[in-house]
Amino acid sequence: MYFDSFSELLDMGGHGLYVWICYAIALAILLFNIVSPLLKTKQFFYHHYR
Amino acid sequence: MTKNWKMPKWFYQLGSPRWFYDISGKLLPGFSIAALLLLLVGVVWALAFAPADYQQGNSFRIIYIHVPAAILAQSCYIMMAIAGAISLIWKMKVADMVAKSCAPLGATIAVLALATGAIWGKPTWGAWWVWDARLTSMLILLFLYIGVYTLHTTVESEVNAGQAGAVLSLVGLVNIPIIKYSVEWWNTLHQPATFTVTEKPAMPSEMWVPLLIMVLGFYCFFAVSLMLRTRVEILHRERRSGWVQQLIEERQHVL
Numbered sequence: 001m002y003f004d005s006f007s008e009l010l011d012m013g014g015h016g017l018y019v020w021i022c023y024a025i026a027l028a029i030l031l032f033n034i035v036s037p038l039l040k041t042k043q044f045f046y047h048h049y050r
Numbered sequence: 051m052t053k054n055w056k057m058p059k060w061f062y063q064l065g066s067p068r069w070f071y072d073i074s075g076k077l078l079p080g081f082s083i084a085a086l087l088l089l090l091v092g093v094v095w096a097l098a099f100a101p102a103d104y105q106q107g108n109s110f111r112i113i114y115i116h117v118p119a120a121i122l123a124q125s126c127y128i129m130m131a132i133a134g135a136i137s138l139i140w141k142m143k144v145a146d147m148v149a150k151s152c153a154p155l156g157a158t159i160a161v162l163a164l165a166t167g168a169i170w171g172k173p174t175w176g177a178w179w180v181w182d183a184r185l186t187s188m189l190i191l192l193f194l195y196i197g198v199y200t201l202h203t204t205v206e207s208e209v210n211a212g213q214a215g216a217v218l219s220l221v222g223l224v225n226i227p228i229i230k231y232s233v234e235w236w237n238t239l240h241q242p243a244t245f246t247v248t249e250k251p252a253m254p255s256e257m258w259v260p261l262l263i264m265v266l267g268f269y270c271f272f273a274v275s276l277m278l279r280t281r282v283e284i285l286h287r288e289r290r291s292g293w294v295q296q297l298i299e300e301r302q303h304v305l
Binding site: 002029032 | 116
């Protein structure tokens, strides 16, 4: 590993906040683009349930 | 006299919603696993194992999100424009549905590229935003996506909506080379491209290999999300057809 400890990985030499926020936003946006169509598919079959 | 263009059989099969629904159902598991593995390996490598940049320090790790997002936002736009053109020329329904599905997907990825760029800009340039050619043309890309999405979702008639969206996305295609060459044509704070076809990357392999993995992971994710979105659109538009009715019935037996 590049870092010596877990706390150093979190801190990233002072840039931790910037880096981790970017990865969090990425996770949120990617998940949204998977979950949203899955929910719509579920809704489709639910609404056409007779 | 009109000349009849012969296209290969698979091209017309692509135009069949049912065929697209079936084939995408078979492709989804593979692409999902590939996306998950690539992104997982890429993220761990990027965050914990790749070296820090000697000038930018660890803020450099943002590149592993920023560059794949920026590349994907542009590829998705090109895909949307091509699909729009196909639906205009050949009146292919699936192409229109793909174009419609690209718009919200590309818009959110463009937001990701812009947001990570801003967050990276703060510690590196000392500013969240500058009105620079690269950043401005990327912002225009986002507005184009929003415009196409709005046309697709608010125009009453599906046919008119598709045509209007396709025309706008084709006109907006001119923005893609502007984004690409903006760093060469104008003085800019933004650094030039990391990957080019002709030259070896300037960074060491410990840096560009995880970046390449992330780019591939983003593309696989794109394939998964695009297929999922297009499938919903197909179900919705073909809801009265026999094969969708049959799918609904099959689902009921499972429930």
